[in-house]
Amino acid sequence: MITTPPKEIIIVGGGTAGWMSASLLQHAWGHLGCKITVLDSVEIPKIGVGEGSTPALKRFFETLAIDESEWMPKCNATYKCGISFPNWASNSSKNSYFHPFYSNIDLKTGKAFIHNTDLRRQGFLVDEHPDNYWLQSFLAKENRSPKTNIQLNGVMEYGYHFDSALLGEYLKNRAKNLGVGHLSDTVTQVNMSSCNQIKQLLTASGRKLESELFIDCTGFSALLIGKTLNTAYKSYADGLLNDSAIAIPSSIDCSKPIPPFTESAALTAGWAWKIPLSSRYGNGYVYSSKHISPEDAEAELRAHVGVSCEGMPAKHLSMRLGRVEKHWNENVLAVGLSQGFIEPLEATALMSVQFTLEEFINSYSRNNQIQQNLFNNKVNSILDAIKDYIQAHYFLNTRTDSQYWSDARNIDNCSSKLKQIIDVWDHPTGDLEQVLTNTNSLAAYLTPSWYCLLAGKGRFNQVAMKPLSNEKAVSIESIKHYFNTVTQHFPLHKQQLQALYGQKWEKPS
Numbered sequence: 283m284i285t286t287p288p289k290e291i292i293i294v295g296g297g298t299a300g301w302m303s304a305s306l307l308q309h310a311w312g313h314l315g316c317k318i319t320v321l322d323s324v325e326i327p328k329i330g331v332g333e334g335s336t337p338a339l340k341r342f343f344e345t346l347a348i349d350e351s352e353w354m355p356k357c358n359a360t361y362k363c364g365i366s367f368p369n370w371a372s373n374s375s376k377n378s379y380f381h382p383f384y385s386n387i388d389l390k391t392g393k394a395f396i397h398n399t400d401l402r403r404q405g406f407l408v409d410e411h412p413d414n415y416w417l418q419s420f421l422a423k424e425n426r427s428p429k430t431n432i433q434l435n436g437v438m439e440y441g442y443h444f445d446s447a448l449l450g451e452y453l454k455n456r457a458k459n460l461g462v463g464h465l466s467d468t469v470t471q472v473n474m475s476s477c478n479q480i481k482q483l484l485t486a487s488g489r490k491l492e493s494e495l496f497i498d499c500t501g502f503s504a505l506l507i508g509k510t511l512n513t514a515y516k517s518y519a520d521g522l523l524n525d526s527a528i529a530i531p532s533s534i535d536c537s538k539p540i541p542p543f544t545e546s547a548a549l550t551a552g553w554a555w556k557i558p559l560s561s562r563y564g565n566g567y568v569y570s571s572k573h574i575s576p577e578d579a580e581a582e583l584r585a586h587v588g589v590s591c592e593g594m595p596a597k598h599l600s601m602r603l604g605r606v607e608k609h610w611n612e613n614v615l616a617v618g619l620s621q622g623f624i625e626p627l628e629a630t631a632l633m634s635v636q637f638t639l640e641e642f643i644n645s646y647s648r649n650n651q652i653q654q655n656l657f658n659n660k661v662n663s664i665l666d667a668i669k670d671y672i673q674a675h676y677f678l679n680t681r682t683d684s685q686y687w688s689d690a691r692n693i694d695n696c697s698s699k700l701k702q703i704i705d706v707w708d709h710p711t712g713d714l715e716q717v718l719t720n721t722n723s724l725a726a727y728l729t730p731s732w733y734c735l736l737a738g739k740g741r742f743n744q745v746a747m748k749p750l751s752n753e754k755a756v757s758i759e760s761i762k763h764y765f766n767t768v769t770q771h772f773p774l775h776k777q778q779l780q781a782l783y784g785q786k787w788e789k790p791s
């Protein structure tokens with residue numbers, strides 16, 4: 283628990299990670315006299331992608347007491363009920379499922395899903411498709427908003443889509459108004475003290491900046507944590523094949539329904555995202571450069587998106603997948619791409635930014651090596667658990683149309699934890715919850731998410747032949763009826779946004 287915060291913090295980097303860091307640190311420590319300054323460079327561009335979130339971002343805005351009506355219209359934001367995963371299988375009846383943001387509202391139907399799926403694992407003829415058991419899946423199917431005026435017996439979880447540049451700008455203006463300092467300059471040299479701490483930053487305009495604590499938000503360049511402190515780095519490249527991405531915007535027709543979900547469709551050598559904003563769609567292809575060239579990937583993405591992206595510019599990016607071993611090393615905390623990156627299949631990067639900061643604020647105390655080690659171990663276990671969950675998507679694919687999908691199924695590239703999870707799942711009566719607990723795999727994704735993934739990808743060893751005898755499955759018809767009734771109380775996503783945006787709906791920026 284914090285007693286005395288640092289007197290001064292310099293955050294190097296003004297991307298989303300930099301301004302999220304400034305916002306949370308100012309909120310936690312600003313009133314205790316901690317002076318926070320963000321330094322960023324107009325010479326070095328931000329990554330400029332990252333438009334999807336998990337429900338963690340809802341908590342971020344709640345913590346800062348920022349209302350949706352305040353930030354969403356300024357960031358062209360929409361609601362997100364979850365992610366759909368079409369075309370990840372060669373079998374057409376099993377080639378799509380929805381990963382919902384479930385909440386305690388789903389407790390009863392979620393239990394039914396797990397019960398029925400366990401029966402299916404044993405070979406009984408039961409409905410085990412995840413799309414039939416979660417409120418958000420039904421809302422997504424009908425393009426409804428996850429918000430309602432009716433009283434629910436639980437708190438609804440949901441995420442957002444947003445324009446990343448506008449979100450960064452919004453957080454920057456807000457933080458500056460609250461007293462966070464801002465310098466536009468480029469760090470050209472970093473000087474160390476004799477005890478291996480960062481002492482001073484020299485900048486292009488001749489500034490000499492000193493601070494007690496530095497936050498490295500310099501993106502993939504990892505200027506402080508990597509280039510200066512040489513912090514050990516664990517690559518995820520063996521397990522995750524994708525190392526490149528292309529982003530292309532496309533027009534959105536607001537006379538049509540606006541989907542409240544991200545689509546992550548499998549393509550020949552990776553997958554394509556489609557993210558609805560109020561002003562446009564964001565599209566992208568995350569792919570392996572060993573399996574497809576940038577030119578072919580761009581052509582495939584353009585064909586996938588269709589005419590709505592004609593004439594739109596493409597942005598090509600490389601991605602470094604992995605993480606540092608120590609996110610908090612000496613007097614540097616790395617946050618964002620500088621601390622590591624797992625490819626964006628489940629849009630987890632900003633959630634990791636938030637976890638890192640929340641955990642750091644809770645565990646910060648000066649010169650306490652034990653706290654520092656505990657903090658680093660915790661962040662590492664969260665990132666490793668996310669990485670295993672993402673890798674499982676690839677490992678479980680059943681596509682046969684390209685070398686890429688066959689390479690992605692290589693069990694040798696899975697961590698020992700992921701191998702244990704698959705082994706237990708494949709055993710008809712294996713206890714999945716137990717193995718997830720034993721392997722610390724619940725640090726990022728809870729049991730229902732693992733069931734959705736394994737069942738949604740159709741991973742069943744037993745052919746479904748056994749009729750139900752003494753075993754009782756929960757009736758899927760009653761669950762469908764329940765959801766079809768409940769969803770009528772949720773407005774259409776577009777209506778909800780129109781009400782929230784007011785006049786701005788007609789003139790998006």
Ligand SMILES: Cc1cc2nc3c(=O)[nH]c(=O)nc-3n(C[C@H](O)[C@H](O)[C@H](O)COP(=O)(O)OP(=O)(O)OC[C@H]3O[C@@H](n4cnc5c(N)ncnc54)[C@H](O)[C@@H]3O)c2cc1C
Nearest residue numbers: 295296297299328329332334469500501618619626631632
């Ligand atoms: C293809 C792709 C898709 C993604 N999709 C998602 C998603 O859906 N959801 C999600 O949560 N995340 C996503 N991400 C990740 C997300 O984009 C980043 O986590 C987020 O933008 C934060 O980036 P950042 O602030 O760490 O780095 P950047 O945006 O790169 O910012 C780096 C900053 O450091 C500054 N800087 C660097 N060097 C210096 C220097 N020497 N002196 C001064 N300043 C310096 C730069 O000027 C810049 O301001 C995606 C990433 C990729 C590659």
